[in-house]
Amino acid sequence: MNPLNCRWHQSVVRTLTLAWLESLAIRRDPVILVMILIVPALQVALFGYALRPLGSAASVVLARADKDPGALQLLEKSGDFRVVADGLSEEEALARLRRQEALVAIVVHPPSASTGAVAITVYADDSDPVRSNPALSKLESLYWRQVADPDFVPQTEVRVERLYNPQSRNEWILTPALSGVVVMISMLMLGALSIVRERERGTWEAMLSTPVNALEAIVGKALPYQLLGCAQATLVIGCCRVLFGLPLRGDMPAFGLFLVMFIFAHLMIGLTISAAAGSQLQAVQGSVLIYLPSMLLSGFLFPFVNMPWWAQRLGALFPLTYYTEVARGVMLRGQDAAFVHARTLPVAAIAASALLAAVMVFRRRLP
Amino acid sequence: MNTPEPTDADAAVPVDISGLGKNFGAKVALADFSLRLDRGQIYGAVGANGGGKTTALRILAGLLPADAGWGRVLGVDLRAHPDWLRARVGYMTQHHSLYRDLTVEENLLARARVYSVADPRRRVARLLDEYGLERFARERVGRLSGGWMRRAQFAAALVPSPRLLLLDEPTAGLDLPTSQQLWASVAELAAAGVTMLVSTHDLSEANRCDVIGVFVEGEIVADGAVEDVIRRSAAVVVRVPTAGLDSASARANLPGVAVVRWGARQCDLVFRGEIPTAALRWLQDRNLSSQAADPTLEDAVSVFVSRRPLVAA
Numbered sequence: 199m200n201p202l203n204c205r206w207h208q209s210v211v212r213t214l215t216l217a218w219l220e221s222l223a224i225r226r227d228p229v230i231l232v233m234i235l236i237v238p239a240l241q242v243a244l245f246g247y248a249l250r251p252l253g254s255a256a257s258v259v260l261a262r263a264d265k266d267p268g269a270l271q272l273l274e275k276s277g278d279f280r281v282v283a284d285g286l287s288e289e290e291a292l293a294r295l296r297r298q299e300a301l302v303a304i305v306v307h308p309p310s311a312s313t314g315a316v317a318i319t320v321y322a323d324d325s326d327p328v329r330s331n332p333a334l335s336k337l338e339s340l341y342w343r344q345v346a347d348p349d350f351v352p353q354t355e356v357r358v359e360r361l362y363n364p365q366s367r368n369e370w371i372l373t374p375a376l377s378g379v380v381v382m383i384s385m386l387m388l389g390a391l392s393i394v395r396e397r398e399r400g401t402w403e404a405m406l407s408t409p410v411n412a413l414e415a416i417v418g419k420a421l422p423y424q425l426l427g428c429a430q431a432t433l434v435i436g437c438c439r440v441l442f443g444l445p446l447r448g449d450m451p452a453f454g455l456f457l458v459m460f461i462f463a464h465l466m467i468g469l470t471i472s473a474a475a476g477s478q479l480q481a482v483q484g485s486v487l488i489y490l491p492s493m494l495l496s497g498f499l500f501p502f503v504n505m506p507w508w509a510q511r512l513g514a515l516f517p518l519t520y521y522t523e524v525a526r527g528v529m530l531r532g533q534d535a536a537f538v539h540a541r542t543l544p545v546a547a548i549a550a551s552a553l554l555a556a557v558m559v560f561r562r563r564l565p
Numbered sequence: 566m567n568t569p570e571p572t573d574a575d576a577a578v579p580v581d582i583s584g585l586g587k588n589f590g591a592k593v594a595l596a597d598f599s600l601r602l603d604r605g606q607i608y609g610a611v612g613a614n615g616g617g618k619t620t621a622l623r624i625l626a627g628l629l630p631a632d633a634g635w636g637r638v639l640g641v642d643l644r645a646h647p648d649w650l651r652a653r654v655g656y657m658t659q660h661h662s663l664y665r666d667l668t669v670e671e672n673l674l675a676r677a678r679v680y681s682v683a684d685p686r687r688r689v690a691r692l693l694d695e696y697g698l699e700r701f702a703r704e705r706v707g708r709l710s711g712g713w714m715r716r717a718q719f720a721a722a723l724v725p726s727p728r729l730l731l732l733d734e735p736t737a738g739l740d741l742p743t744s745q746q747l748w749a750s751v752a753e754l755a756a757a758g759v760t761m762l763v764s765t766h767d768l769s770e771a772n773r774c775d776v777i778g779v780f781v782e783g784e785i786v787a788d789g790a791v792e793d794v795i796r797r798s799a800a801v802v803v804r805v806p807t808a809g810l811d812s813a814s815a816r817a818n819l820p821g822v823a824v825v826r827w828g829a830r831q832c833d834l835v836f837r838g839e840i841p842t843a844a845l846r847w848l849q850d851r852n853l854s855s856q857a858a859d860p861t862l863e864d865a866v867s868v869f870v871s872r873r874p875l876v877a878a
Contacts, residue, residue, distance in 0.1 A: 208681040215678035219664060219671075226666040226705075404662030404721070407626045408679045409652040 212410055216418025220392075224422055234388075234430050238380040239437050256333040257299070257503075259283040261291040262306035269306075272344070278336040295323050295361060296531050298523070302333050317355045324363035325530035327371055329501045334358060362530040369442035374529045375498040377434045378521035381457075382464050383489055384430060388423045389468020390481040393560075398478060412560040416473075416553065420465045427461035438529075448528030452538035456524050459545045463517045466552030473559040492516040497523070517545045579604055579729050579760040580625070582636030582643065587620050587629060593783040594620040598634070600778070600788075602762075604728075605755045609774030610764040611862075613870045616780030618764040619659060622731045625762065626656040639729055652680060655727030657718055659734045659764075665707030669698055669717045672706060673724060680725040692720045696750065712743035719747060723754075730754065732763045736770060748773055768863045777862075779869045786869045791862055798865035801836045802858040809851055819844045824867040835864045 224231070256279045260269070265285050273279045282300055283291075291303035303321040310317070320337060322330040341356060363370045393415075396402040405415070438444040471484035493499060495513035502513060502522070513519045520541040527533035580602040587595040595617040602608055610618040623629040625638055627647035636643040638650055663672045673692060677685035693699045696716055706714055715735065722730060732751070736744040748770065751761060763774065771777050771791065778788035787794045800823070807830055815825050815834075820843050824835040834855075836844070848855055 211681065212679050215675050219667070219675050222671060223664060223666050399665070400658065400660040400662045401664055403628070403658045403660070404656070405679075407628055407651060407654075407656040407658070408676070409648060409681070410679055411648070 208409075209411075209414060213414045213418045213421075216410065216415060217421035220419055221422040224426065234384055234426055235433060238384060238430055238434050243437065243441060256280065256301055256329070256336065257282050258302045258304060259286055259291045259294050259300040260304050260306070261286045261288045262304075263308060272340070276336070276340055278333070278340075292321060292361075295321055296533065297537070298323065298527070298531075301326075301329055302337065315355060317357070320356065320358045322358065322360050323531070324360040324366060325370075325526045326501065327360075327363060327366060329503070330360070331366075334360075367442070369438075370444060370530060373438045373442055373444060374525035375496070375518075375522040377431065377438055378460065378518055378525055379489075379493060379498060380434050381427060381431045381461060382492060382518055382521075383485075385423065385427050385461050385464035386468045386471075386485045386489055387482070388426075389420065389465040390471040390475070390485045391468075391478055392419050392423070393469065393472035394475045394478050394481045412557040416466075416469050416556045416560060420462070420469060423465050424458070424461055427465065428458065431457050431461065444529050445532075446529050447532030449533065449535040449538055450528070452535035452542070453524065453528045456521075456538050456542045456545065459542055459549055460517050460521055463545050463549035463552060466549050466556055470552055470556040470559055473556055488516075492518040495519065496521070514544070515548070517548055520545050576637070576640030576728075577604065578602070578637075579639050580608075580636075580762070582625075582634065582638070584634035585621070585624060585631045585636055585643075586633035587617075587624060588632055595624070595631075596783045598624075598778075598785055602760050602776070604760055605758045606760055606776065607751065607755050607774045608762045609771040609777040610762060610780055611766070611768060611771045611777055611866055612780035615782065617783040617785075618780045619733055620783075621780070622656070622733050622762060622764055625650075625729070626654055626731050627651040628656075653725060653727060653729070655722040655725060655730040657722040657730075657732045657735055659737065661706075661714055661718065663706045663714065663718055663721060666705060668703050668705055669693070669709070669720075670702040672717065673721055676721050676724040682724065682726075688724065688726075692723060696720045712739050715739055716743070716747065719750065728759060730759050730761045732761060734764050734766065736765065736767060744770075768861075768866060771862055779866055781870055787865075795860055795862055795865040798860065798868045799838045800860035800864040800868045801838065801840055802860050802864055803834045803836070803840060803848075803855045804831050804858045805834060805848060805853045805855045806830060807832050809853060818847045823871045824864070826867075833858060833864070835860070835867055837868050 258273060258279045258281050260281060260283065262285065273281055279302075283294065286294070288305045291300075291305060294300045295303050301323050305319045305321065307317040307319070309315065320334070322334050324330050360366060393402065396405070410418075435444075435446075439446060467488055468485060471488070472481050475481035475484055491512070495505065495509055496502070496516055496518040497513070498518060502510060502519065505513065524533070524538050524541050527537055578601060580600055582601075583599045585595060585598040586593070598617070598621055600608065610621060612618060620629065624631050625643070627650040630647070631644060639653055641649060643650065663669075664675075667675070670689060670693065673689040674685055677688050682688045693702050696719065698713070698717055698720060701709060701713055701717070706717060709717065715738075719732075719735060722732070736747055739747065744767075751763070752773070755761060763770070765771060774791070776789060777791055777794055778785045779794060780786075787797050789797070807827065810832065812825070812827070815822070819825070819834060821836050821838075821841040822834050822844065823837045824833075826833040826835065834844075
């Protein structure tokens, strides 16, 4: 059978042809290239240096041999802490911190055989200092209140260790999630303007009169931007590494896969907006409707766990929410592939839903 | 049950449609459009803007689904197989539709690949040669003059070697020589058996068509050969000198006139049917020497288009 007569082959050729067309158009538009590759790097540098956020939160795990109820009551009575586990080993407590199941781990070491003094180490997850700083402050004030108690026997040595961002570098607070915000906005806008721009230029009607179907058109249009998005994300994260010394401790291949899905999801959302929009202005406004709540509800600017349940559910609809978790987890806390994959799946589901929506909205809308 | 995929059998009657209609909300864009065209025939769709010409072409191109009627295009059911038809019908849109950032060759090549043409480069080279586009092959479309851009668009519509070609105002904005060249190409294609529907505002072009249809507000108010359409319009033309005649008084005092077409020294008064006695008397009272003239297609279309009491052209 002649391969040219194979429907799949023809479909692939058509899709790749659209991708080729789009690539040529991008290559010949230097403004778009500057927008994609230069402006984001400037944005990361600007926001990374300029923004100084603060916040609060507190969930605690205790690692100690005896389960003296006094300490537990003290913490919970303060109202500022919630003990989620008690009697853990030190390793287990730290693992829970890494998995973000707790913000603070209090490890009570066995009393010294010679002096009988007790050493306590307080570990705080400083990958999200908006939450950890206030928690440490409250813990400190609790300690000093105890010291002021006449019955207090000062035979305890307390040491505080800030994990993942030990020097409390401001740049490390924002830039992991900021890199996702920059990529999100670019991909949303590129997707949102692509079809509507063609419609306004007059090329869309001619394309619709060809055998190209909705899926081929959507995927074909997205492919070059997908590659551009990957280049942009690499550049942005590279800038974070070079300019701010961001550690990138976790599973990077898994993070790469997550990024591919994250970019694809936003392109699909953008293309859905574009297929539905009647003008470029509408498409831009539609994009704002997506990226504004993404930024506010994803945990990028405000702690996700502090939001009410309904806002968390809403936030779970935006890929940026997962990016924020994954970026902080991989870049600062050294999270493994399982952690990343667990967050890649919902983003893939969002991307697939958006692709379906784009194909359905696409139909054969004429100018 | 899935409708079986049509075959590529050559249809003796490439266009056979009846009662096609399309509404956009409450607006009737096209009503009761019927047409039968043999191979190699050229159909001219004429009429005022908003008459439904583009809607008719878009339905035949598989871009818009018809709300009413039935039809067979290239031998297959128009409503059942729009995808099949899109792969076989050539369509040149009213507006420039090539990618301006791409060269002429790249545009045609992309088209050829999208249409799954067997040897895209060879097909494109042939089209570039046939339509004198070789020297602009590597030129970006956006840098071409309007005429060459339109010619490249015409070539792009021919990429799938269509047996039915739909041309929506192909010569709009073109100078006379370019327009004539394009019509020469149309004639060659017709001789080769390609059936064409051409929408145009230029009524001199409609004279080149085998059959025309006059589209007015979604309705086809007359169709047939040009001579038939002129005869059916019942247009009567009276030519009078312009001296002593002004637009306002003509409008006010010439009952039954469909169109007043002003020239430098004389103007044509186009009536529908017979000239009313009152109008003749009004002309006589002003000592305006009048003489009868043969109605043209423009007069006929003007009569059909002007359903209002008076339209100044």
